[in-house]
Amino acid sequence: MSTPQNRIGAEDVVDAAREPAGPQGQQPAVDARPPDAVEAVPAGAETTDGDSAPDAGQLLPAAAGVAAAAGPDAGAGSPEDGTPPGEGDADERAGEQLDRPLPEGVRRRVVGIAADALGGLPVAELPLSLRQYAKFTPARRAKYAATALAAALESEPAFRVRIADRLRLGQPDLVKALEAGTVPGAADPMDVATAAYLLRPHGWARLVEQAGELAERAGAEGAAAESARLAEKLQAELAELRAAARGDLERQRAESESVRKEAESLRKKVRSLESDTRRAQAETRKLAAELEALRAASTAERSAADGEARRLKHRISELETAVEHGRRSAREGRSVEDMRLRLLLDTVLQSAQGLQRELALPVARIHPADLVEAVEPASASPHDVARRALAEDDPALLDQLLAIPQVHLVVDGYNVTKTGYPSLPLEQQRIRLLGGLAMLAQRTQAEVTCVFDGQDLDVPVIMAPPRGVRVRFSRTGETADELIRRLVRAEPQGRPVVVVSTDKEVADGVRNAGARPVASVLLLNRLGRA
DSSP states (O other): OOOGGGOOOHHHHHHHHHSOOOSTTOOOOOOOSOGGGSOOOOTTOBOTTSOBOOTTOOOOOOOTTHHHHHOTTTTOOOSSSOOOTTHHHHHHHHTOOOSSOOOHHHHHHHHHHHHHHHTTSOGGGSOGGGGGGTTSOHHHHHHHSHHHHHHHHHHOHHHHHHHHHHHHHHOHHHHHHHHTTOOOTTSOHHHHHHHHHHHOOTTHHHHHHHHHHHHHHHHHHHHHHHHHHHHHHHHHHHHHHHHHHHHHHHHHHHHHHHHHHHHHHHHHHHHHHHHHHHHHHHHHHHHHHHHHHHHHHHHHHHHHHHHHHHHHHHHHHHHHHHHHHHHHHHHHHHHHHHHHHHHHHHHHHHHHHHHHHHHTOOOOOOOGGGGSOOOOGGGOOHHHHTTSSOOTTOHHHHHHHHTSTTOEEEEEHHHHHHHHOTTSOHHHHHHHHHHHHHHHHHHHOOEEEEEEOOTTOSSOOOOOOOTTEEEEEOOTTOOHHHHHHHHHHHSOTTOOEEEEOOOHHHHHHHHHTTOEEEOHHHHHHHHHHO
């Protein structure tokens, strides 16, 4: 039986094929390593070109250390009888033939061994049909040259002997046992049949046929087991189907009973509805009769009402005539009374005029209301508007301030925009604020000046100021607050000036200069309302 210690992969076969061949009839030089040092490569391992090893599962054993195990006298005849080694056995073995085709498992292993060993043989020693496959990898040779290899092994004894020599190097124990006429009890029958087919010892045909019978018996047992498993599976499925059918039957019976009960309930409902319908029809007929009686009564009442209306209209006409006569009499009587009152009034007026001439009283130029201290309209200022009860963020306060004649509205631009919409870019802030100020100036006719901080500008700002709004930027080194104070001081004393800024310093400065400061939120609310 082959062991993992004396098997090698297809790569070792290729390496052995690259070694120079020895003299005719001599074994090639082998490695001196012991058999235990050779690694086992499992069947189906990847070959040099990426193909898998042959399906036979038999890998060629290593050549390392097996020449000594085989012994120098392996396969040699007895020198005492004077016959060439193995000559008598060869004649006896030549008469043995297989009664049936080579079992498929044995054939795959034989072809796999031959495919592995083909690369280590000189091309000149190969049969003509196999020379074209000499450069193939073992896996490709087993795949594409399987038929040619099997035919060559059967028809070319010399080629089969060379392959058997390779097998003798890889499995010396099994080969010795077969040549001695014994079969190892623990050996794989397929390995025994493969070695017997290649070595052709006495009784090799029987060993191959036994391997085929074992393979067929194993296949039959597997098929029987598969059939039993399939039968069990089908029985289980049949039981499940029967259980499902019983469940469906019970469910259908329950559904039928439910449908029957529902149908009975529906029949009862139909009978109840029919009874209700008959009662409704009788009630409808009764209501129709009552409606007809009501229509007749309403017709009679309408006729009586029409007669009463005609009577009332005649009575109204009579009353209107009487009222007209009364009005005419009253006008005539009032004319006499009016004449008397007018004569008395003329008398009183003439007496008053005579008294005025008599006393020579001057025309009164001062009235009592002129003596009460208050703010006159012409002298009103933005500070006077603050005395009214309005919230500081009420847009009505700004409307009252802008209603003052000749008022000047000064706006701290960035202070307002950063309070109302700080997330916008500065350019968009300016455009939005100036648009709102333009509409405010158009509605109030007030003078509007918007001041922006320009000390940090890198380049000049190119823009077209909106109509009615004066736009100014502070100079380099000057803040917008300072420019607003200069604008307030430039106004004449007494002109109303309103400054929009949340900055406390700006508010205190312009208040001292006579202007009225208001918060930025007041202007934002006023623009939002517009």
